[in-house]
Amino acid sequence: GQSLEQPSEVTAVEGAIVQINCTYQTSGFYGLSWYQQHDGGAPTFLSYNGLDGLEETGRFSSFLSRSDSYGYLLLQELQMKDSASYFCAVRDRRDDKIIFGKGTRLHILP
Amino acid sequence: DSGVTQTPKHLITATGQRVTLRCSPRSGDLSVYWYQQSLDQGLQFLIQYYNGEERAKGNILERFSAQQFPDLHSELNLSSLELGDSALYFCASSVVSGGIHEQFFGPGTRLTVL
Numbered sequence: 001g002q003s004l005e006q007p008s009e010v011t012a013v014e015g016a017i018v019q020i021n022c023t024y025q026t027s028g029f030y031g032l033s034w035y036q037q038h039d040g041g042a043p044t045f046l047s048y049n050g051l052d053g054l055e056e057t058g059r060f061s062s063f064l065s066r067s068d069s070y071g072y073l074l075l076q077e078l079q080m081k082d083s084a085s086y087f088c089a090v091r092d093r094r095d096d097k098i099i100f101g102k103g104t105r106l107h108i109l110p
Numbered sequence: 111d112s113g114v115t116q117t118p119k120h121l122i123t124a125t126g127q128r129v130t131l132r133c134s135p136r137s138g139d140l141s142v143y144w145y146q147q148s149l150d151q152g153l154q155f156l157i158q159y160y161n162g163e164e165r166a167k168g169n170i171l172e173r174f175s176a177q178q179f180p181d182l183h184s185e186l187n188l189s190s191l192e193l194g195d196s197a198l199y200f201c202a203s204s205v206v207s208g209g210i211h212e213q214f215f216g217p218g219t220r221l222t223v224l
Contacts, residue, residue: 030209042112042200042215043153050209087152091210096166098143098155098210 002026004088004101011107012078020073020104022088029090032064032071037103038084046086047073075106083108113137114216116201122222128189131219135182135203141165142184143202143213144176153200159184160207188221196223 005023012018022032031050035043049055049064049071061074075082085103092099113136123129135142144156155168159178170176173191178184188195198220202213
């Protein structure tokens with residue numbers, strides 16, 4: 001089947017670093033994307049990994065390992081405004097369906 | 111502001127009714143995607159159109175249909191509505207047809223079925 005697994009909640013302290021993992025069970029996909037969604041808002045694109053390895057965009061980095069069926073989003077120098085839900089997403093090569101994980105709610109403590 | 115517009119913002123209707131949600135993509139984007147987000151759920155991909163043609167289909171119910179018009183705006187039609195259809199419906203757009211590259215999401219339409 002096609003599924004993406006993420007932790008439902010993660011808590012971290014302001015200024016710290018947090019990693020949000022995403023594991024998947026799908027045989028072939030185009031790449032891994034990450035989106036942020038604040039309460040009451042629309043998802044906004046954060047990062048995309050088409051190839052294995054690390055992609056860095058400011059305080060956010062994302063990693064993909066196809067051999068391990070695993071990816072993660074790394075958020076550094078956490079700020080209170082980073083409190084949001086984070087979703088990983090893939091597109092299955094076999095049927096072109098887009099699959100989102102159920103999301104990880106990030107709580108940041110002062 | 112992503113540049114994607116959706117109307118209406120809110121919609122309240124009764125079971126058995128039919129509604130139409132509208133989406134205008136960002137200028138220059140040819141792909142439009144529709145998603146459903148229920149309470150505490152992730153985003154469920156419904157359907158994608160690219161330049162007027164259906165490009166990919168998710169787990170869209172037979173009661174739901176969509177189309178993309180020559181001016182590239184899209185409409186999602188939901189019929190024989192049930193209580194379980196109450197959700198936030200997002201439209202997104204992108205330049206490309208395939209892959210999972212950057213998508214720009216509209217503000218959503220919140221549908222409440224009573």
